[in-house]
Amino acid sequence: LRLLVLNARSIANKTSDLEYLLLARSPHVVLLTETWLNKDVPDNCIIPPGYQMFRWDRDSRGGGVAIIVKNSVSAVLVHCNLNETVWCRITFANNVYLVGVVYRPPVTQPEFLDKLNLFLCAHVKSTTRLILTGDFNLPHIDWEALSPGHVETSSAEILLEILISHNLRQIVNEETRVTPESRSLLDLLFISQRVGDYTISVEEGISDHKMIAMDILHSIGNRKRPFVPIPIKDYVQADDTSVIDFLECSFSQFQLACDCESVEELWQRFKGVINHCVNRFIPTRFKKTKQQNPWINRKIIHMKRKINRLRKRKDSKDQISQVRRNLKTALNESRQQFFNRRLGNFLKTSPEKFWRFFSEKKESIDHVQTATKMVTERKEIADCFNEFFQSVFSKDNGNSYDGEQFNSFPCCMEDFSITREGVFQQLLELDVKKASGPDEIPTAFLQRYAEWVSFYLEAIFQKSLQTHSLPQDWRSAIVIPIFKGGVRAIVNNYRPVSLTSVSCKLLEHNIAKHIIIFLEENQLLYPHQHGFRSNLSTVTQLIETIHDFSLAINDQRQIDVICIDFAKAFDKVSHNKLLFKLRQIGISSTVLEWIEAYLINRRQVVRVDDCMSCSLEVFSGVPQGSVLGPLLFLLYINDIASIVEPDVEMKLFADDCLLYSVVTNVNEQIKINRSLQALNMWCEKWDMEINYTKSTFTHITKKKSALCFRYNIGNNFLNNVNSFKYLGVTITHDLNWRKHVENVCSKASKKLYFLRKKLHNATKNVKLIAYKTFVRSVLEYASAVWSPHQKVLKSKLERIQRLAVRFVCAKYKWTDSVTSMLDSCDLELLETRRQKHRLILLFQLIHGQIKINKDSYVKLPCKRSDRLNHNLAIEPFNARVDVFRYSFFPDVIESWNTLPSYIVDRENIREFESLLDVYYCCERC
Structure with a gap:
């Protein structure tokens, strides 16, 4: 089915152009806007023979729409009371399409689109093949982000609601009106999910608007690939008795070998025992992967x-x-x-x-583009990926680090031992769905026969620690390329995900546990590093950071923030320098030598489908997909904060780094800049690399004239930005949450749109669970940090939930009460949930469940007041401006002080949350 979409701007003056297009393109349907026709112009003056025309004309000059249909195509006019609109029901190749064209003049009242929505509600069903096009004159909508923009926001939001409510897609991505002064996307084309495969192009038209050409393909589709059944072990039918007997009988010989064989030999002996059991006592069944929708029986x-x-x-x-x-x-x-x-x-x-059911199906990597050729053979594709991933690693630059001292109070970690009971418990807790690593030992086997497997592994672990050696399987990884975005044929658009030995991870857990205990007891970790640490998170990091920013604004001061981006930080860790730092902080020699063996001679292969690449050396970085890797990285960069100037704060979350300080004069900005130079020297010394193009700085202040400074790292000047994203939250120069809320709403709208497509026919309960999981989680990520106080921003967030509850309840009429729907789904206002989240976080802080220094924020009042409801009241902050007044601590402390004593007196967080729910429920009623 061939369609053309044209903005004519007086078709009566362009009949020759129209005739040419009809001859050259032979379209079945032409949809016209701005026809500028009136009742005095007959159809035969516009269209040649062989076509029929359906139109809506204005009584005055301008406007008007029309649909031209080839006579060979069955077309029936569908009555519509809306101005500037024509609808037809078209039958082509035994498929029925509801086709409409709309012209919405600039600065039209939102009621126009409300009436369009009513028409769609009456005529569109889940099975309808809908094509809706026209000139909507809403160029500020961001169709990729589903964001309404800042001009004619009400109409834009209604159009986006139409898109989501009726499960439509807007498929025009190029500007359709291009002038020397501007480029705008005005002419839109919406299709429903039932419209099949199509091609679309934007080409030169017959006015200052471009033409849209669309072909809907009617074919039997591509030939399906023959699927190969996947062999899997059926543990339900396993001969458990024979497996256990064989493991028991083999262990005596294994014990005898422990004293005379190496770890590698013991490991191969263990693998041989397991492979024998798997092959002989556990039957194989074949699993067919479904290549159609799950309801195809x-x-x-x-x-x-x-x-x-x-x-x-x-x-x-x-x-x-x-x-x-x-x-x-x-x-x-x-x-x-x-x-x-x-x-x-x-x-x-x-x-x-x-x-x-909700996850995206993994698409096979059919080809990749190198600098010289297109690679299509699977083995070569895997090699291309492995070579690229290896190119990220860096060799030690040889810079001297002698004389460095990281531990002011030298102490040494005590040695520890591995117990069979501990290994047994770890095996029982394994997730049997987890993929096995390079050793190919099934996780399900380890967990199912944990009692006897623990005897073998306990002996191997002890031998490994005693001899400071590891099997090669433990130093190998299978890397899976995961697509990030962009062009699929470019290897740079993939990130590596590593699969490592499950057995090795068990030993890593034991080692990591004891290292963490040693670090915590001696307070060796940088306190403002919140990444990969228990009782700390992105939220705790953001709470502290935003408090500092808002406090500066409250004190009428300026705070300069530098956002540092490290390039491939985890992959560039020097093994020699890491071992030096571990030795300096007092890691025991037994663990240190084991970690050294763990890091050296590591290798990786890349798997694409069922093909493996050649094995390549991993000569830097902490092992991806491991248990120890994140902890080793924290220890490698643990000393980085010591190089900054006094009064310059550094916040770290893994490799995400912020530098900031209050500035009152240029000398204090120079001090920050000196810290940047020191940071650059630290990176050169320790083989790290700063991405200068992605590193930025911002002057955070409410002052009309900020104290400006051009920060640089070496010869590289950083970009000055008005906003930046830190740990998923958009922070602006004035700490206004408008931009972040818009980003959140845009992301949530896209998620809701996805659910509309996926769960159109699902039950209310399924839709509700999906909304809470996929949409509300987006609306509430770190919301305790950025909870807005402006009514307009709160309304934007609530609007997403109100739109979602209509989807959940499948009620879209104006007469349907959204409040009743929210009550029926037991959905609280998002504002209420944000306030409860803040109170829960404060409760955790007070009771030591969050590793933040609470004395910096929570203080008992100097004087008791009769207005306080309980003895756990906290001294409030003195807030001068709203930015600070509604930030986390000032706002939540005010709410905390008004809670009844029977709630705040709770010691158990579950009891506190339960009573808090009842309290807010009563408040709402």
């Missing part, structure tokens, strides 16, 4: 095959028609049953199947 497949067989026979038209009717009925019933029953039951019986 065996009955439907048989009907489809029967139709194919009937096509080969003569005089089978009636039979085919009957089978098709039966197939349609069976398909509708199966789909309805899936969404009404099976999908919801998955939550109780197989939760992984429920969440798998």
